[in-house]
Amino acid sequence: xxxxxxxxxEDVLDGLHPADIADFLEQIDESGREAFFSLWSGDAAGDVxxxxxxxxxxxxxxxxxxxxxxxxxxxxxxxxxxxxVEDLEGVQKEAILGALEDVDxxxxxxxxxxxxxxxxxxxxxxxxxxxxxxxxxxMIDFLRDNEDLPDQFYHxxxxxxxxxxxGNVTLGRMxxxxxxxxxxxxxxxxxxxxxxxxxxxxxxYAFNQYHLISTPVVDEGGRLVGVITIDDAMIVLSDEHExxxxxxxxxxxxxxxxxxxxxxxxxLPWLAVNLGTAILAxxxxxxxxxxxxxxxxxxxxxxxxxSMGGNAGTQxxxxxxxxxxxxxxxxxxxxxxxxxxxxxxLVNGVAFAIVMGVIGWLWFGSAVIGAVLGVAMIVNxxxxxxxxxLIPVVLERLKFDPALASGTFVTTVTDVIGFFAFLGLxxxxxx
Amino acid sequence: xxxxxxxxxEDVLDGLHPADIADFLEQIDESGREAFFSLWSGDAAGDVxxxxxxxxxxxxxxxxxxxxxxxxxxxxxxxxxxxxVEDLEGVQKEAILGALEDVDxxxxxxxxxxxxxxxxxxxxxxxxxxxxxxxxxxMIDFLRDNEDLPDQFYHxxxxxxxxxxxGNVTLGRMxxxxxxxxxxxxxxxxxxxxxxxxxxxxxxYAFNQYHLISTPVVDEGGRLVGVITIDDAMIVLSDEHExxxxxxxxxxxxxxxxxxxxxxxxxLPWLAVNLGTAILAxxxxxxxxxxxxxxxxxxxxxxxxxSMGGNAGTQxxxxxxxxxxxxxxxxxxxxxxxxxxxxxxLVNGVAFAIVMGVIGWLWFGSAVIGAVLGVAMIVNxxxxxxxxxLIPVVLERLKFDPALASGTFVTTVTDVIGFFAFLGLxxxxxx
Numbered sequence: 088x089x090x091x092x093x094x095x096x097e098d099v100l101d102g103l104h105p106a107d108i109a110d111f112l113e114q115i116d117e118s119g120r121e122a123f124f125s126l127w128s129g130d131a132a133g134d135v136x137x138x139x140x141x142x143x144x145x146x147x148x149x150x151x152x153x154x155x156x157x158x159x160x161x162x163x164x165x166x167x168x169x170x171x172v173e174d175l176e177g178v179q180k181e182a183i184l185g186a187l188e189d190v191d192x193x194x195x196x197x198x199x200x201x202x203x204x205x206x207x208x209x210x211x212x213x214x215x216x217x218x219x220x221x222x223x224x225x226m227i228d229f230l231r232d233n234e235d236l237p238d239q240f241y242h243x244x245x246x247x248x249x250x251x252x253x254g255n256v257t258l259g260r261m262x263x264x265x266x267x268x269x270x271x272x273x274x275x276x277x278x279x280x281x282x283x284x285x286x287x288x289x290x291x292y293a294f295n296q297y298h299l300i301s302t303p304v305v306d307e308g309g310r311l312v313g314v315i316t317i318d319d320a321m322i323v324l325s326d327e328h329e330x331x332x333x334x335x336x337x338x339x340x341x342x343x344x345x346x347x348x349x350x351x352x353x354x355l356p357w358l359a360v361n362l363g364t365a366i367l368a369x370x371x372x373x374x375x376x377x378x379x380x381x382x383x384x385x386x387x388x389x390x391x392x393x394s395m396g397g398n399a400g401t402q403x404x405x406x407x408x409x410x411x412x413x414x415x416x417x418x419x420x421x422x423x424x425x426x427x428x429x430x431x432x433l434v435n436g437v438a439f440a441i442v443m444g445v446i447g448w449l450w451f452g453s454a455v456i457g458a459v460l461g462v463a464m465i466v467n468x469x470x471x472x473x474x475x476x477l478i479p480v481v482l483e484r485l486k487f488d489p490a491l492a493s494g495t496f497v498t499t500v501t502d503v504i505g506f507f508a509f510l511g512l513x514x515x516x517x518x
Numbered sequence: 519x520x521x522x523x524x525x526x527x528e529d530v531l532d533g534l535h536p537a538d539i540a541d542f543l544e545q546i547d548e549s550g551r552e553a554f555f556s557l558w559s560g561d562a563a564g565d566v567x568x569x570x571x572x573x574x575x576x577x578x579x580x581x582x583x584x585x586x587x588x589x590x591x592x593x594x595x596x597x598x599x600x601x602x603v604e605d606l607e608g609v610q611k612e613a614i615l616g617a618l619e620d621v622d623x624x625x626x627x628x629x630x631x632x633x634x635x636x637x638x639x640x641x642x643x644x645x646x647x648x649x650x651x652x653x654x655x656x657m658i659d660f661l662r663d664n665e666d667l668p669d670q671f672y673h674x675x676x677x678x679x680x681x682x683x684x685g686n687v688t689l690g691r692m693x694x695x696x697x698x699x700x701x702x703x704x705x706x707x708x709x710x711x712x713x714x715x716x717x718x719x720x721x722x723y724a725f726n727q728y729h730l731i732s733t734p735v736v737d738e739g740g741r742l743v744g745v746i747t748i749d750d751a752m753i754v755l756s757d758e759h760e761x762x763x764x765x766x767x768x769x770x771x772x773x774x775x776x777x778x779x780x781x782x783x784x785x786l787p788w789l790a791v792n793l794g795t796a797i798l799a800x801x802x803x804x805x806x807x808x809x810x811x812x813x814x815x816x817x818x819x820x821x822x823x824x825s826m827g828g829n830a831g832t833q834x835x836x837x838x839x840x841x842x843x844x845x846x847x848x849x850x851x852x853x854x855x856x857x858x859x860x861x862x863x864l865v866n867g868v869a870f871a872i873v874m875g876v877i878g879w880l881w882f883g884s885a886v887i888g889a890v891l892g893v894a895m896i897v898n899x900x901x902x903x904x905x906x907x908l909i910p911v912v913l914e915r916l917k918f919d920p921a922l923a924s925g926t927f928v929t930t931v932t933d934v935i936g937f938f939a940f941l942g943l944x945x946x947x948x949x
Contacts, residue, residue, distance in 0.1 A: 104708060106727045114851040215690075227658075230694045239731070240690045241672055258689035259646075259671045263661045277535060295756060296537045298749045300670070300731075317748050318729045321755065325726060328759035329840060332766070336836035337829060347861045354833050355866055358826060362870060365825040366877070373818045379810075386817040387804045390933070393821065394796040395789060398768060398926075402785050405767035409760060420545040430778045435786055439793060446797070495829075502821070 105134035124150045133159035137167040157186035165194040166211040207283035210304040210313030213237045216246045224266030241300045250310045252303040287323045294320035334490040364499035375510035384451040392509045396467035396501030403475025432472030436465035463509035474500040536565035555581045564590035568598040588617035596625045597642040638714035641735040641744030644668045655697030672731045681741045683734040718754045725751035765921040795930035806941035815882040823940045827898035827932030834906025863903030867896035894940035905931040
């Protein structure tokens with residue numbers, strides 16, 4: 088497709104959603120993207136831009152000629168422009184802000200005064216509101232006469248004279264009521280205004296927990312400043328999940344369109360941390376050089392103890408990180424969950440101690456080696472359960488992200504304890 | 519709160535959302551939950567039930583007396599009843615179906631004929647539709663005269679005489695149009711009907727990708743059979759993420775409210791698989807007993823090679839699993855991504871080979887050990903990058919979940935290759 092035929096490109100792209108065009112651009116390389124924009128003259132450039140992976144936006148904005156960029160940006164809602172502009176700097180940022188009409192530029196600049204990753208950045212400034220005492224008929228007439236409504240809206244937000252939101256009326260409910268019905272008698276039961284400085288993580292939680300569709304955003308004085316809709320909350324939720332998953336694996340961020348050097352830059356620091364902890368485990372092993380030199384079987388079996396501990400710890404850890412994220416793990420059920428993890432570690436430990444004890448015995452013809460292996464397995468799986476739950480909980484208490492690096496901490500603990508228990512016990516029994 | 523004071527309980531719970539009551543129930547134990555339901559007489563029991571963790575529903579349904587259960591179930595939308603009933607069996611299932619009015623029971627039974635985890639199970643049967651040629655005025659009058667509208671709806675779906683959906687009109691757009699305007703001139707540009715047999719994973723993807731709010735569901739003949747709304751899609755999305763995260767860690771499923779035995783049952787099989795792969799690695803090590811017996815330094819250093827490989831493999835794997843889930847990794851960019859992972863492995867490998875080569879040399883006073891360690895590190899990080907991307911891709915091609923067990927496969931590969939490269943090279947050079 089990319090070999091020069093502009094007309095055919097138009098035909099193919101005509102039926103595609105901007106999100107699919109953006110996905111396509113993420114999968115080709117830079118020269119392909121440049122060729123694409125010189126061939127394609129579609130009018131959805133703004134939407135494509137806002138669907139595009141953040142890393143690529145800067146590049147693509149560089150390709151676009153100013154007139155096209157202006158037109159593209161003017162088509163977008165202000166929340167999409169904020170999302171576009173917040174990662175840009177200098178000339179590009181100015182170019183986009185300059186393309187906006189005054190009222191939109193003011194809205195975008197205002198949103199940018201809120202800290203990153205807060206409700207203030209997510210919200211759309213354009214809200215459909217009504218005074219508390221309006222009737223359905225008044226509202227419908229108002230909407231019909233209003234030229235400038237948001238693209239998508241699901242509620243009418245009732246406000247008091249101070250512009251504080253007092254209730255949400257769904258359009259469905261309004262449409263099924265008589266013209267004479269008062270809006271305030273139709274408000275939804277669940278009504279949760281959000282402060283503009285609230286983190287977007289909490290916003291996504293509220294949408295998910297209370298099944299919100301859209302909810303008003305207020306400033307510190309309780310006055311309405313915007314509205315957040317569920318599609319934005321869904322994107323935040325999805326990003327949060329991605330962050331947890333990647334952080335657990337020791338990858339800060341990363342996408343398929345990153346190049347080799349960017350990828351190395353993200354992954355190398357975590358591998359360096361892991362190297363430090365692996366060396367720690369090696370130092371533990373080196374303390375037992377004597378017993379290792381005289382009984383080679385220990386060197387053969389010791390990775391099994393470490394590996395089982397690491398795995399059991401990762402299991403407990405992942406469940407704990409997820410439960411902290413969904414707020415299913417709180418101080419009130421903490422003790423019960425810790426007790427459960429310890430018991431699970433004990434039960435699994437005993438089960439695998441028996442299996443491995445027998446295998447160790449048969450393999451090396453020594454019941455003592457089997458017994459040492461079994462006891463070390465119990466100790467390490469117990470510790471794994473405890474570390475798997477306590478490390479993320481402590482990180483959370485200290486206001487760190489519980490997903491961040493807890494995998495490395497947990498496996499360090501299980502490696503060190505595993506080698507120490509196994510080789511220490513072997514030294515005591517065999518030497 | 520749980521010590522007997524029913525009146526106080528009512529007062530506290532009165533302001534709470536059913537989702538929060540369900541969370542509270544998930545955090546206390548079984549006797550607490552039973553006491554709760556005997557004290558609490560709130561009328562949101564149905565909503566609480568549908569917010570509750572699946573594992574606990576059966577238990578709670580057992581507590582409720584039949585009259586209360588009937589009332590609770592009748593309050594719910596049919597899609598929530600389907601969600602409630604699909605995990606129940608025998609008597610409980612009959613009790614709930616029996617509580618429904620005929621028309622709702624028919625809808626629920628019809629939904630249950632679709633396979634689990636498909637659009638047919640997710641959808642709400644109750645759809646607001648209009649003939650293609652209606653005007654805005656006709657539609658508003660119809661809605662006003664209709665007593666029995668869904669709790670929440672965001673679109674009017676236009677249907678042709680065969681009941682095939684032909685377009686969606688958002689309520690906002692309808693409200694801002696003249697009464698004389700035709701609905702078909704107001705339809706949304708993005709209109710993506712979904713087949714009832716489509717997997718719910720694909721449904722969530724479509725909502726996320728195309729920013730849908732609600733979308734019609736059709737049967738194999740293209741006729742409208744229901745509607746899916748974004749809140750259901752958001753739950754699916756969230757569940758899919760959870761599944762990926764837990765499966766990557768070798769935990770099939772699991773929640774904070776599971777007891778010890780349930781938890782062991784879920785985790786033990788994965789630990790058993792891991793034991794198998796750990797034994798495989800030990801067998802590799804045992805082939806090099808001679809060199810280990812004569813150079814103890816190798817036993818001390820070998821876990822470092824394995825650990826770095828495992829970590830680098832997990833990084834590549836996690837990014838790949840995530841990209842497969844979001845469909846950012848496809849056959850068209852596969853080769854470029856594989857090439858990138860190999861290069862990243864090489865760059866990281868060389869960097870850590872230099873560091874570890876020097877450390878190995880200084881620690882054990884042998885440049886040869888340092889060199890062997892360095893070369894093994896390069897080999898293993900290369901293999902880690904390759905395994906991290908190819909294993910999930912191959913699992914996906916074979917129609918398995920790429921998250922499932924790929925962590926274990928990848929670390930098996932890096933353990934085996936790591937030990938083999940390090941000890942094999944050491945044997946060749948040192949013996």
